[in-house]
Amino acid sequence: MHSAEPVERYTSLSMERLERVAEVRVDSAQHLDKVIDYARGLREVKEVFDVGLSPIQWYLIERGVAPTGLCEFEAQGGALESIRALEDDGIEPPPFKTLLIKLPDAGAITSVDVFDADETPTRSLRGTERSVLADLKVLLEGEDPDVIVLDDTNSIRWVANRAARHGLSFSFGREGELTHGRIIIGYHSWADMGLAGLQERSLFTLAPMGVSSDWEAGKTIDSRQCYEAHRRRILVPEMKGGYVSSMNAWDMVKRDRGGILFTPQVGLHENVGCIDFESMFPSIISRRNVSYETVTEEGVDQTRPGFMDCFTAPTLERRFRFKHMRKQFPQGSREWTWCEQRQTSLKLMLVVIYGYSGCYANRFANVQVFQEINRQARQALVKALNIALDRGFEVVYGNTDALYTKKQGATEADYEELAAAIAEETGLPIKLDKHFRFLVLLGKTTDPLQGASNRYYGKLTDGSLFYRGIELRKHDTPPYMNRLQERVMATLFDADDAEDVLRIGLLRALVIANRAFEDLRRGRVDARDLVISKRLTRELTQYRSLQAHVVAALLGAEEGRSSSYVYANSESNNPFLRVKPSFLVGAAGERYDRRKYVELARRTIMSLLSPFISEDSLTGRGLRESRLEDYLTANPPP
Numbered sequence: 001m002h003s004a005e006p007v008e009r010y011t012s013l014s015m016e017r018l019e020r021v022a023e024v025r026v027d028s029a030q031h032l033d034k035v036i037d038y039a040r041g042l043r044e045v046k047e048v049f050d051v052g053l054s055p056i057q058w059y060l061i062e063r064g065v066a067p068t069g070l071c072e073f074e075a076q077g078g079a080l081e082s083i084r085a086l087e088d089d090g091i092e093p094p095p096f097k098t099l100l101i102k103l104p105d106a107g108a109i110t111s112v113d114v115f116d117a118d119e120t121p122t123r124s125l126r127g128t129e130r131s132v133l134a135d136l137k138v139l140l141e142g143e144d145p146d147v148i149v150l151d152d153t154n155s156i157r158w159v160a161n162r163a164a165r166h167g168l169s170f171s172f173g174r175e176g177e178l179t180h181g182r183i184i185i186g187y188h189s190w191a192d193m194g195l196a197g198l199q200e201r202s203l204f205t206l207a208p209m210g211v212s213s214d215w216e217a218g219k220t221i222d223s224r225q226c227y228e229a230h231r232r233r234i235l236v237p238e239m240k241g242g243y244v245s246s247m248n249a250w251d252m253v254k255r256d257r258g259g260i261l262f263t264p265q266v267g268l269h270e271n272v273g274c275i276d277f278e279s280m281f282p283s284i285i286s287r288r289n290v291s292y293e294t295v296t297e298e299g300v301d302q303t304r305p306g307f308m309d310c311f312t313a314p315t316l317e318r319r320f321r322f323k324h325m326r327k328q329f330p331q332g333s334r335e336w337t338w339c340e341q342r343q344t345s346l347k348l349m350l351v352v353i354y355g356y357s358g359c360y361a362n363r364f365a366n367v368q369v370f371q372e373i374n375r376q377a378r379q380a381l382v383k384a385l386n387i388a389l390d391r392g393f394e395v396v397y398g399n400t401d402a403l404y405t406k407k408q409g410a411t412e413a414d415y416e417e418l419a420a421a422i423a424e425e426t427g428l429p430i431k432l433d434k435h436f437r438f439l440v441l442l443g444k445t446t447d448p449l450q451g452a453s454n455r456y457y458g459k460l461t462d463g464s465l466f467y468r469g470i471e472l473r474k475h476d477t478p479p480y481m482n483r484l485q486e487r488v489m490a491t492l493f494d495a496d497d498a499e500d501v502l503r504i505g506l507l508r509a510l511v512i513a514n515r516a517f518e519d520l521r522r523g524r525v526d527a528r529d530l531v532i533s534k535r536l537t538r539e540l541t542q543y544r545s546l547q548a549h550v551v552a553a554l555l556g557a558e559e560g561r562s563s564s565y566v567y568a569n570s571e572s573n574n575p576f577l578r579v580k581p582s583f584l585v586g587a588a589g590e591r592y593d594r595r596k597y598v599e600l601a602r603r604t605i606m607s608l609l610s611p612f613i614s615e616d617s618l619t620g621r622g623l624r625e626s627r628l629e630d631y632l633t634a635n636p637p638p
Contacts, residue, residue, distance in 0.1 A: 002026050002035060009049075010234045013293040013307045013364060021049070021235065029055035049235040052363075053226060057207055061227045066203045068094050088203075091322065091338045093195040096146035096183070100190070101136075103155055105564070105583055109162055112136050117195070130166040133159070137170055147183045148172055149190045153214070156184065183210040188535075196338040197345035204315065204349055217352040218359060225364060228311050237363050260378040262385065262398030264441040264451030267611045269396050270498040272406045272458070273415035275388075275422065276433035277380065279316055279347065280401035281354035283428050284376050286313040292357070292366040300372065307364070312353055319346035320429075377401065380426045387422050397441055399453050402433070404441075412461070435461045438493050438501060440611060442469070448610040457608065459493040470607050480529040481604045484516050488608055506612055513605045520597045527590035530597055531582045533564040546575040555581045567593040 003025050008018040024039070026032050032055055039045050050058070065071050065085045073083040099122075100115040112132055114123040123139060125132045140148075150156070156172055156179060163170035174181030189198065193213075202209040205223040212220065222239075229236050277283070284290055291306025319342075326339035356362055358370030381398060388395055388405050397404040407414065415432045423430045439458035444450050455469035465486070471477040472485050491512055492505040519525050534549035543550045552565035555576065564582035570593045572578050580592075606613075 002031070008233075010232070013229070013234060013291070014304075015232065015234065018233075047237070049237060050226075050230070052236075052239045053223065054211075056211075057223060057226075060206045061230050064206075064227070064231060066206045067208045068199045068202045089321075091196070091325065091335060091342065093199050093338060096195065097143070098147040098149065098195065099140075099143060099145040100149040100187070103151065103159065105581075109133060109159065114139065129162065130168065133163045133166065133168055133170055137163075137168070140172070144174075145182065147185060147195070149185050149187055151187045153184055153186045179210075183208070185210060185213050189213040193345045194337065194341035197341035200342045200345040201349070204346070217348070218356045218361060220349055221352055221356045222363065224311050228307065229364075232307075232310075239361060239363055259374060259400035260381050260398070261400070261453055262395060262403075264397040264404075264443075264453070264456070266441050266443045266449060266451050268498055268501060269404075269406055269439045269441065270437070271408070271410060272396065272404055272436040272439040273410065273412075273418070273432055274434040274436070275384065275403045275405060275415065275419050275430060277384075277401040278429040278431060279319065279350050280377055280380070280428060281373050282312050282316045282350040284373050284380075285309060285353065286316055287427060288376060290369060290372055290376075292364045292369055295366060295368045295372050297368075308353070308357070308369075312350070315346055315350055315353075319343050319350060322346070380428055383426050384422045384430070387425060388418060391418060391421070393418065396439075397451070397456075404439070434466060436466070437461050438495075438498065440608070442607070443610060445607070457489055459489075465489050465493075471604050476532050476534045477604075478530045478532055478600075480525055481600060483529075484513070484601065485604055485608060487512050488605065492608075502612065506609070509609070510613075513601070513609075516601050516605075517598050520601055521594055523591070523594055525592075525597070527566050527585050527592045528582075530566050530592055531564050531585065532566070533582075536563050548579045551575050552579050552581050555579070566590075567596045569593055570596040 004022050006020050007023045009021050010017070011019050024035060026035055036048060036051055039048055053061070060066065063083055065083055070086040070088040071083055072086060074081040098117040100117075100119060102113040102115070103109060104111055108129040109132055110127065110129055112125040112135075113121060114125070116122050125135045125139075127135070150172075159172075160170050160178060169176065171178045172182060172184060173179045185198065190213075193201065198209050198213050201212050201215075201220065205212045205215070205220050206227050207215075207223050212223070215223075226236050285306075286309050289300055289302055289306045289309065291308035294301040294304070294306040322339045322343040326336050326343070329336040329339065354370070354373055357365070357373065358367035359365055377400065381401070381403070384403055385395055385398060388403060393405040393407045393410070395403055395405050405415070405418070412432065412435055415435065419430050419432050436458040437460065440456060442448075442452055442455040442457075444452040444455075452469070457465065457467035457470055460466055467473065467489070470485065472482050488509045492501060492509040494508070495501045495505045532548070534552075536549070536553055540550065540553055548565060548567070548570075549563040553563050565579040566582065566585050568578065568580040568591070570578050
């Protein structure tokens with residue numbers, strides 16, 4: 001049964017006037033698509049609104065209740081009478097019982113490892129495929145978890161199909177349902193956000209945690225915008241782009257300039273303070289009233305509050321609260337981790353609000369909003385630069401929302417005073433984010449002398465290492481190379497001042513590098529520490545080139561899910577002999593392509609030391625790597 005009645009709604013974000021429209025309700029979500037298709041076929045219907053989301057999303061949006069959020073409700077005879085969301089400012093995530101299940105990458109399921117929410121092993125199932133799946137079924141029924149974390153959520157049907165081969169009915173959900181009744185999450189989402197961070201995403205999107213956890217960035221913003229529009233009685237247009245503005249090429253050059261970058265001064269710097277605007281783009285949206293309907297050719301309309309601020313401001317405030325609250329707890333404690341997971345998840349969504357504002361797929365898009373945010377961000381960074389220079393600081397690098405400044409003898413208090421002066425002048429929150437004892441700004445891999453954005457590493461005044469854009473930040477770097485980079489950095493910075501870094505630390509770091517080359521050349525490194533892991537971004541049949549990770553997947557799993565491998569013979573004419581899937585790599589002594597891994601190690605070292613030594617020092621001039629330190633002693637770096 002369907003019903004239709006006239007209602008009054010706003011047709012635009014400006015909320016200038018109400019118009020009468022027909023509101024159609026269906027008694028079952030199964031009928032919704034048919035009703036929408038029927039309406040689109042009617043001559044009398046000019047446009048259809050409030051569509052494009054799943055029925056469960058519209059249900060939650062209409063009631064203003066977010067999954068995993070606190071609420072109060074009234075029920076009678078098993079039927080829900082009313083439900084209302086409550087404020088929830090706690091840091092502890094919902095008391096969901098969580099199990100992490102590690103399935104084999106491929107082949108028969110003869111081993112399954114189970115972990116608790118702290119990733120502590122609890123059960124190890126071994127045996128025939130039938131017995132392992134039967135034991136896993138019993139374990140799930142006995143433990144009855146609320147959340148199940150899998151390496152790949154696409155493996156759900158694969159496991160069910162494997163069980164069916166043995167006459168077993170297997171499901172990850174409750175009451176025999178494949179997934180229903182439990183939250184199923186991919187491990188990467190779990191590792192990136194944790195339960196607290198995933199809850200924040202669910203609260204923001206008003207979508208179930210298991211659904212929103214793997215959403216692409218724009219979809220999270222779209223869901224929240226639909227909710228905010230609905231509760232203001234604004235009709236939600238279909239997903240076909242929003243505001244469209246025309247401009248000539250000259251206007252585009254003037255307006256669409258993006259962020260600003262002050263070229264990094266490649267090399268070693270001492271006593272550097274990173275002055276960072278806190279959530280710069282969301283702060284501009286909130287404090288300057290930048291929104292889809294307020295930004296025009298003439299500027300920003302300040303006579304009415306903007307639509308974007310209604311969800312940007314509370315999200316920004318919530319993020320700052322958790323970010324600052326974490327300082328009350330010891331780093332690494334459960335409370336600190338919950339705060340960190342929450343603020344990190346909120347930070348990601350705030351960044352996407354800015355990026356999505358001019359996206360063609362945005363229902364309310366206005367490209368001028370994106371351009372205006374960038375314009376105001378550029379102005380703020382230039383003001384910050386001039387204030388720093390006026391106070392005698394040197395700026396060695398600047399990137400969109402942060403300045404890296406140094407001044408001989410400057411203390412932490414001096415950098416904080418500089419940040420306070422910039423905040424007062426720009427009206428945007430900014431603070432001393434990091435204080436480096438030593439900082440190395442890196443060049444581009446194609447031209448080491450030309451500064452690269454977001455490629456640097458350094459040692460903070462608290463003794464810890466911090467880095468961006470190097471191999472340690474990449475998911476596909478082998479564990480051995482990660483440890484090598486960490487050792488080289490720690491050794492390089494084990495010095496009293498910048499002069500000692502170059503005079504003593506560099507030579508000691510090179511000794512470590514040379515030993516690593518020799519160990520790899522002689523096959524002394526455990527092949528399991530040389531495993532390269534990559535994720536497949538599409539179906540195997542869609543790859544046209546037999547790259548190493550594609551070959552590993554083809555060799556390693558009939559379902560095409562594996563992408564972990566070791567180079568066996570990278571120069572082989574047969575691509576299937578170039579790599580070995582990780583599950584075939586055995587104990588120490590396993591053979592690997594020594595020449596290939598020596599080359600990877602060279603790149604890893606050059607990634608760090610390119611400002612100080614040339615590529616020829618590692619690969620040319622007939623120089624043996626094992627004698628490199630002797631060469632540098634006689635030919636010291638600049």
